[in-house]
Each structure stands twice: as structure tokens, then as C-alpha cells.
Amino acid sequence: MRALKNARTDEAQKAALRSLAGFGTPWSTLAPVLEQVVANPATSLDIRGFIFGIVTFQVRQEKFGLQQREAVQFLCREFLAVKDTRLLLGFVLNLKLLLHYTGQSEGRQGRLPIERLIIEALKQRKTMGSMPTEIVEQYQDIEETHPEIR
């Protein structure tokens, strides 16, 4: 945890994040540190993308148990705040993966609350201004299975 906060290179931060994921660190412990890292203006775009990806991955792996909703709320906040378009594309692709996970038939009912959060964030982002073509294409793809975003 301290290594994640104090790391001087992206590689060190990634190693710390993977190790914490490997330990099964609960979301309540991880969240304050992640919030601190993403709030730091010196944090690279690469690490911001990596954090989004690894949290998405852990949600899909159901590693956060009952705190899954809080983890998805964090992702939605980051998604709505991101300004860099390449990073935004990466975030959309990750949310698409999450929607694929929430849409699986087995146990779908239990995942509906987080699916609603993601849909709401995608809708909200759409109202925030024009998006590059590649992101619009991803939206069109998502809208085929989730027409409520249109």
C-alpha cells in the first residue's frame, strides 16, 4: 500500500497494484489510496488507464464482494471526469467489458444495480459534448444491446 503511494515509476505503481489485487485487498482499503493516486496531478495517463483497467478486471472477477457497487461508482466518477480522449476510449472499452459481464444470464439480477450505474454514466457522458469517431462507434456498439443509452 505504501509502495503504491510512494512509487516513483509507473512500473513500480503497476507492480504494487497487481500485488494488492493478488492479496485480495478489500475495496474499502484500496479505495482511499486509489483516490489519492488519481487526485495527484503528477499521476501519468498510463497509470490512470491501468487503475481503471485493474479495477474493472477485479469487478469482473467479483473480487470486491459486497463492495462491488462502490468500486463501480469509482469507475463511473473517473469516466465522467476524464478529459484525455485516448484515455476516454480506454474507459469506454472497459465499461463495455463490464456491461458484457453484467449482461451474462447467470445471476444477472444481482448485477443489475451496477449495470444501471454504468448505463447512467454512459448517458451522462454523452450529454457532455461531442466525442471522437472511435468513441461514437463504441457507443453505437453498446447501444445495440442497451438502446436506453440512445
Added chain:
Amino acid sequence: MAITTYARTGVDQIYQWGPESLVKESQVIVAGKITHYSKVVNSTSQGEPIPLIWTASGQIEQPVVIKGAVSTLPILFSKVERVVFLPSDPYLPNWLSDYGKLKPEGSVVLFFQGATDKPPSTVLPGGDNPDSQFALLKGIASIQAIGDPQEQADA
């Protein structure tokens, strides 16, 4: 020399495997400057002979120990490398390719599953910033050496 334990594919591997996995699985890790570098070409392109696959060999005479203990000196190693435009070895994790190729007088990190008189399981070029790479591996090894799992997670 291939690392079969890392034969995992898919984009998600970047969230699961990295230097820390290799440090954890290795009993001995040493770094140092490459001496007696040699390169034997195993395969060339047809027509204009461009090396496609080769075996780079060398030794470390003055190792910096990152983990464990060195049993013999010098430490010999070799690594099969391929030209960048060939598909990468599917049995190697993607992150290993970030460190480039071995270079004469360059730096290298050797990971051993056992003693250093046996060939290393992984030969990792020093990359663009070997000092930073050595520091990262040392830091990981020192955190992993903490016995208590909670203290290790806090570190």
C-alpha cells in the same frame, strides 16, 4: 529457457503478471553488466540474410544480488531472441518484451529457480533504465520478504 508458467494469453494478463510474479517465483535473482557477449544466429530470412532468431550468450562477473545468494562465479546465461517483426513467443508474458534485447556491455537480470550453477529460468535485459529496473526488483523482493501477509500488504 522458456517460462512455461507464464503461458497465459489475453489482455487481462497485464493485471495479473509482472516483475513481482517473477520475483516471487525465483529463489535467486542477480543483476549486472554483461561480459563476453556473443551471438549465434539460428535462423535468417531468405534472400538478403537478416538474422531472425539468434541465441545471445554472456556472463556476469560482478553480480548485484537482488534476492538469494550466488553459489558460483562467473554466472553464465543465454537467451533466444527474435527480430521485432516476428511474432513474439506465445509462452512469454507480454511485459517481458518491454525490456528489449541483450546488448554487449549492457545490463541483464537473471532469475533462477534454484542455484546459480544451473541455467537461469529467465534472462531479462536491463532495458533503457537498468538502475530503475534493479531498484524496482529490489523493492519488490524486500516487500515480498516480509513474513506477515498483512504487513506485506501494508508495505
